Amino acid sequence: MKRIWWILPVAVAAVLLSLPKTTAQQGQQEDLRKQIGTIIVTPGSGPALAVADFQPRATGVDASVTTFNEVLWNDLKFAGVANLVGKSLYPKTKLADPASLKYEEWANDPVKSDYLAFGGITSATSAQGFLYDVKTQSQLLTASLSGDAREMAHQFADQIVKLLTGQDGIATSKIAYIANREVFMMDYDGYGARQFTRDGSIALFPALSLDGRRLAYVSYRSGHPNVVIRSEDGLIIGSTQFKGTTTSPSVSPDGRIVFASSKDGDSMELYVANEDGSNAKRLTRTRSVNISPRWNPKTGREIAFVSDRGGSPQIYLIGADGTNERPLLSLGGQMDSPAWSPDGRFIAFTWDGGGGSFNICLADIASGQVLKLTREGRNENPAWSPDSRHIAFQSNRTGRWEIWAMHIDGSEPRQLTRTGGRSPSWSR
Helix, strand or coil, rough: CCCCCCCCCCCCCCCCCCCCCCCHHHHHHHHHHHHCCCCCCCCCCCCCCCCEECEEEECHHHHHHHHHHHHHHHEEECCCEECCCCCCHCCCCCCCHHHHCCHHHHCCCCCCCCCCEEEEEECCCEEEEEEEEECCCCCEEEEEEEECCCHHHHHHHHHHHHHHHHHCCCCCCCEEEEEECCEEECCCCCCCEEEECCCCCCEEEEECCCCCCEEEEECCCCCEEEEEECCCCCCCECCCCCCCCEEEEECCCCEEEEEEEEECCCCCCEEEEEECCCEEEECCCCCEEEEEECCCCCCCCEEEEEEEECCEEEEEEEEECCCCCCEECCCCCCCEEECCCCCEEEEEEEEECCCEEEEEEECCCCCCCEEEECCCCEEEEEEEEECCCCCEEECCCCCCCCCEEEEECCCCCCCCCCCEEEEEEEEC
């Protein structure tokens, strides 16, 4: 399928990425970084969490213990809800159950933790975890865990995040992506990859529903690029049957599908269809290029998309009923793949300000401020984590397209795939 690109001069940016930046603009951009910092804990600004190594409480579980401790630490570090106290500061006493807990060892120097997580591995498929408030000497959480070591660590990490923030964690979430011309699914940290589709053709643009129970994507299985919708167990529950070019589906909070298609002519227009792809209704009528539609997952009433109707690709908004069409963001250059955060506060997108330097940027919807998140290699197709705190994307910074993830402020980038990957979609 031919992808539509715009090759245009860089326009004068309407927001913070314009060059050169004035002192006021730099101040605004720093303000946005501070706002984002309230979502991702920065050193010295949040509670201190000590994570003692889980201890074996049965024979033959040493490998499980090692894996569990590594995964739990990485989960909590990437969650960014607390400052993890370095393990070199911990007391030497092994801690597997509350009876062994001595509060002063964890509350005083050198640890000085606010919270303490610890526990024991009772078998290869079971564990018990605890979370304590060290200052008040109170137990906050007792968790009975089951599964393999990775699954149990993810479960415990999410329970800790939920207790500390009131929001669901993402350690048990999944990411869909494209590899070897099929849709694959993997754990949020890149492990457990498995092939989800077996169309034997070309698969593109996977889009998971918010609850992860539906996947829409574009497939050439019928000979033409059409949207196919599958349930979480892989069964096809619907598809479009067009002969034009159809791209970029997105699933609404209530299950409807929006996509771009040339089915009614030469131009790419936006359409909304039922959850099985039927009864497609046209939203745009500009005879321009309108692509990359994405629902507002917070309200389900608005769709962000990219259009070249003004001469250069800009991000526009349109009501789900086709009304109130209006521009949202203009930077000049090439803009693509707007992605709305689940809380409705931000839009991440791909932007090239000139010279083929594609990067992931973040726009604050209310203020219009923009922050550039990536700088290394070429970076495209941002996808939000379910908690609105992290972004997955594809990057060629290693010399091949792979899936990466980072905090909302662009920090802590980590590579998720190692054998190739594009077009991530993240869901519970």
